[in-house]
Amino acid sequence: SQKIEQNSEALNIQEGKTATLTCNYTNYSPAYLQWYRQDPGRGPVFLLLIRENEKEKRKERLKVTFDTTLKQSLFHITASQPADSATYLCALVPSNYQLIWGAGTKLIIKP
Amino acid sequence: DADVTQTPRNRITKTGKRIMLECSQTKGHDRMYWYRQDPGLGLRLIYYSFDVKDINKGEISDGYSVSRQAQAKFSLSLESAIPNQTALYFCATGGDRGGNTGELFFGEGSRLTVL
Numbered sequence: 001s002q003k004i005e006q007n008s009e010a011l012n013i014q015e016g017k018t019a020t021l022t023c024n025y026t027n028y029s030p031a032y033l034q035w036y037r038q039d040p041g042r043g044p045v046f047l048l049l050i051r052e053n054e055k056e057k058r059k060e061r062l063k064v065t066f067d068t069t070l071k072q073s074l075f076h077i078t079a080s081q082p083a084d085s086a087t088y089l090c091a092l093v094p095s096n097y098q099l100i101w102g103a104g105t106k107l108i109i110k111p
Numbered sequence: 112d113a114d115v116t117q118t119p120r121n122r123i124t125k126t127g128k129r130i131m132l133e134c135s136q137t138k139g140h141d142r143m144y145w146y147r148q149d150p151g152l153g154l155r156l157i158y159y160s161f162d163v164k165d166i167n168k169g170e171i172s173d174g175y176s177v178s179r180q181a182q183a184k185f186s187l188s189l190e191s192a193i194p195n196q197t198a199l200y201f202c203a204t205g206g207d208r209g210g211n212t213g214e215l216f217f218g219e220g221s222r223l224t225v226l
């Protein structure tokens with residue numbers, strides 16, 4: 001069955017450093033992969049997507065990479081700030097648009 | 112005003128009661144979804160609708176039903192609530208399928224507790 005994994009342990013990063021979150025998947029070849037941010041008690045908010053034929057995508061301090069051979073996406077936040085603290089979700093997007101979600105990784109940026 | 116509005120935001124009910132969660136959107140999207148989120152698990156799809164006449168079951172539809180009253184409204188019902196339906200429920204919308212990237216827009220969530 002399709003499976004998508006994110007590190008379940010919280011990631012603690014010192015302010016100003018780069019935070020890197022990992023999303024691994026098996027048994028699937030997604031057309032796209034998306035990243036969302038979720039704050040406590042709030043709905044997820046879309047951040048970035050990357051297509052299967054793209055290696056890297058950037059948006060301000062965010063960078064996403066997509067390695068279809070390794071079946072892995074990395075999500076980077078450079079110059080991290082305490083306001084970046086949240087849970088980050090990755091989602092595979094198949095052709096029928098029924099997204100397949102990871103459980104999310106909680107990121108904590110310490111001042 | 113929020114683009115995707117869910118009501119109620121919080122609800123506590125008892126086993127066996129009927130519950131309806133409502134969702135309305137002002138984004139003009141055709142696609143609407145209901146998900147539930149439990150701690151440590153990814154969002155799981157309950158039902159989805161690609162237009163008013165199209166309703167589809169997701170991976171965990173048992174115990175739930177939906178109604179798409181209009182393009183902008185999509186309701187989720189629990190006919191007889193049970194404790195393991197205690198969860199955070201999200202409504203989401205998405206744009207046209209053709210040429211779209213699948214980005215979803217979420218409501219603020221409805222926290223349901225079944226005692």
